[in-house]
Amino acid sequence: MSARRRKARLNFGRLLMALVFVLLIAFIFYKFTQSVYDDFIEKRDGAGDLVSQDAPPRGAPDGGVDSADGGTDGAGDGTDGADSGTDGAGSGTDSAGDGTDSVDGSTDGAGCGTDGAGVGTDGAGDGTDGADGSTDGAGAAFEGFYYFEADKADRYAAYAAQNPEMPPGDVVWRVNADVDRPPYTDVATITDFSHPLMVNKHRRLPDGFEPAGLVETSSGQRMTQDTKTAYEAMRDAASAAGFRISAASSYRTIEYQKGLYNRYVTQDGREAADTYSARAGHSEHHTGTTIDLIGPAGTLRGFVGTPEAAWVAENAHIYGFIVRYTEENSDVTGYTPEPWHVTWVGADIAGAMRSEGIGSLEEYVVKHVDHRPGE
Numbered sequence: 001m002s003a004r005r006r007k008a009r010l011n012f013g014r015l016l017m018a019l020v021f022v023l024l025i026a027f028i029f030y031k032f033t034q035s036v037y038d039d040f041i042e043k044r045d046g047a048g049d050l051v052s053q054d055a056p057p058r059g060a061p062d063g064g065v066d067s068a069d070g071g072t073d074g075a076g077d078g079t080d081g082a083d084s085g086t087d088g089a090g091s092g093t094d095s096a097g098d099g100t101d102s103v104d105g106s107t108d109g110a111g112c113g114t115d116g117a118g119v120g121t122d123g124a125g126d127g128t129d130g131a132d133g134s135t136d137g138a139g140a141a142f143e144g145f146y147y148f149e150a151d152k153a154d155r156y157a158a159y160a161a162q163n164p165e166m167p168p169g170d171v172v173w174r175v176n177a178d179v180d181r182p183p184y185t186d187v188a189t190i191t192d193f194s195h196p197l198m199v200n201k202h203r204r205l206p207d208g209f210e211p212a213g214l215v216e217t218s219s220g221q222r223m224t225q226d227t228k229t230a231y232e233a234m235r236d237a238a239s240a241a242g243f244r245i246s247a248a249s250s251y252r253t254i255e256y257q258k259g260l261y262n263r264y265v266t267q268d269g270r271e272a273a274d275t276y277s278a279r280a281g282h283s284e285h286h287t288g289t290t291i292d293l294i295g296p297a298g299t300l301r302g303f304v305g306t307p308e309a310a311w312v313a314e315n316a317h318i319y320g321f322i323v324r325y326t327e328e329n330s331d332v333t334g335y336t337p338e339p340w341h342v343t344w345v346g347a348d349i350a351g352a353m354r355s356e357g358i359g360s361l362e363e364y365v366v367k368h369v370d371h372r373p374g375e
């Protein structure tokens with residue numbers, strides 16, 4: 001081999017090593033940015049807070065601590081409570097394994113990937129990009145909506161910057177509904193109990209609250225008279241269509257929920273308890289207008305994906321019920337989908353939500369209660 005060829009081979013070897021080195025560095029850098037990105041998404045979306053109100057999430061601690069429904073069902077431990085609240089007429093055990101996955105805020109996470117995309121393209125002041133922080137333009141776009149609230153202008157701009165793909169109208173109602181704030185922050189205690197009574201992670205009922213006029217169903221479930229009448233009509237219609245549904249859980253007291261939640265805090269700490277148990281005052285079941293439904297399987301998780309669940313999703317509005325926690329609204333409500341958890345809001349509201357494509361009670365309240373079209 002000539003000296004020249006040997007030298008060439010040596011150079012080639014060096015080049016190869018350099019290439020491998022560069023690839024290695026690039027890979028390490030990629031992994032680093034990925035983890036920073038994931039971290040950011042998780043923090044911003046509060047993914048950890050998307051928990052079920054009624055049944056343990058997949059892989060919940062000790063496989064069976066139920067949440068807002070006040071019990072320790074799940075994972076076949078046999079203790080019901082999932083649904084029974086104080087009346088003990090609950091539904092049986094949850095299987096805890098077959099639930100739907102948390103949506104985990106992926107809808108707005110998607111927008112994040114386009115970070116900075118708006119930075120260079122702005123200047124038009126149309127407010128739709130938001131990412132460039134052009135508050136003037138953004139403000140102008142937000143003001144056009146009848147549910148715009150001037151004192152929230154900064155929050156609109158900040159939320160739009162985090163969600164550059166989101167239409168400005170969605171930014172406005174979501175901020176009005178406190179979707180931009182972490183769960184259980186800036187909590188308001190409800191003082192106006194007029195219909196529709198909305199309870200969520202930012203709005204709690206006062207201690208001692210009890211809905212007026214609770215009545216009992218034949219199976220011993222307590223709920224308001226309107227709710228009972230509507231429930232029985234829905235149940236009978238389902239039956240006529242060949243689907244068997246029944247109420248597994250309805251009203252439960254704040255005191256009951258408080259004891260339950262505190263027990264979990266003692267047991268697992270507050271942070272962990274918050275991932276599977278609703279805080280007292282924040283459960284919709286306090287209102288007397290909420291029912292957890294079961295089908296032939298006899299459990300909440302067993303209701304998921306069944307023909308009964310599909311019938312309810314399609315027809316509940318006719319009887320004035322809404323499926324309160326859906327896959328589409330999980331980033332608004334902070335709960336994973338619960339196809340079994342229906343809330344009576346009346347046929348007018350349920351019908352309007354359906355015809356207008358309003359996917360959550362939060363959005364409805366912003367657009368039709370706190371503000372009214374044409375204002």
Ligand SMILES: [Zn+2]
Pocket residue numbers: 053054069285290291292340341342
């Ligand atoms: Zn429920």
